[in-house]
């Protein structure tokens with residue numbers, strides 16, 4: 001981070017929609033350097049009043065389902081409807097072997113060069129609480145910059161679906177058309193989390209399979225207890241490649257938002273999310289502080305050995321370590 005650029009200047013640059021400053025801002029918020037912490041906090045404070053006005057849409061789907069192709073055409077359609085679109089990603093990078101940025105550059109070529117769109121390259125490094133926090137804060141940066149549709153994409157490995165769900169309003173799952181038994185493999189979590197299901201690649205020879213998949217997903221959804229009282233998950237067909245079904249999906253998203261605000265559900269969900277994020281911030285911070293504590297580090301090897309040799313129970317060992325930490329802090 002260039003020391004000469006103050007958080008005030010970055011905030012101003014973000015507010016004016018300057019891409020260089022948007023990127024600078026997100027990089028600052030992603031930074032794990034202790035030296036950047038104060039500036040990052042200052043920046044957040046400055047932009048916070050300008051956040052909250054976007055639709056936050058989470059999109060998940062296995063690698064190859066067509067997320068990039070879909071987001072390109074969905075994003076361009078949204079822009080035609082007058083929206084400004086930002087695309088962020090939570091991505092356990094190991095799942096992709098680093099090919100994703102190149103892939104997205106070639107697959108989202110029109111969206112990437114559209115003045116009404118901003119695509120943030122996938123954060124590098126392993127997925128951690130830090131990346132998730134940075135993505136949430138990147139949403140704020142994009143909102144302060146005037147983007148009013150924020151898409152957060154993930155490949156749904158590990159906890160990343162849950163994370164995306166915890167920072168977005170509406171959760172969309174892209175699915176592949178397949179035979180019935182493939183559907184068994186659909187994670188229960190996705191079936192419970194999804195607000196909108198999209199069977200992609202509903203084209204050519206896969207059309208019939210796609211129709212069957214749609215029916216089965218819809219049946220599966222009915223078996224779940226509904227996630228929300230005011231919204232029943234719906235399934236639509238799409239060919240992202242042939243640009244079929246995009247408009248209908250966009251309309252359904254808008255319907256989701258209308259229904260949500262009529263029910264005061266959007267603000268309620270965001271309030272709840274904010275509290276959960278605060279809690280998880282505290283939890284993360286405490287755990288880090290604990291393991292970084294010098295006194296803890298001095299004792300942990302011996303106590304670990306004691307636990308492994310059954311000389312002390314794991315609970316008693318935990319209690320002992322906590323008391324070492326707390327005494328040290330006192």
Ligand SMILES: Nc1nc2c(ncn2[C@@H]2O[C@H](COP(=O)(O)OP(=O)(O)OP(=O)(O)O)[C@@H](O)[C@H]2O)c(=O)[nH]1
Nearest residue numbers: 062063064065066067068069200201202239240241
């Ligand atoms: N037939 C057909 N092919 C599609 C469709 N959408 C995407 N594809 C193709 O599927 C492949 C993967 O598409 P991507 O958009 O890169 O998929 P992705 O989900 O972003 O993949 P990762 O970034 O690896 O997670 C590409 O070869 C696309 O051209 C579709 O609707 N129909």
Ligand SMILES: [Mg+2]
Nearest residue numbers: 067068103104
């Ligand atoms: Mg992709």
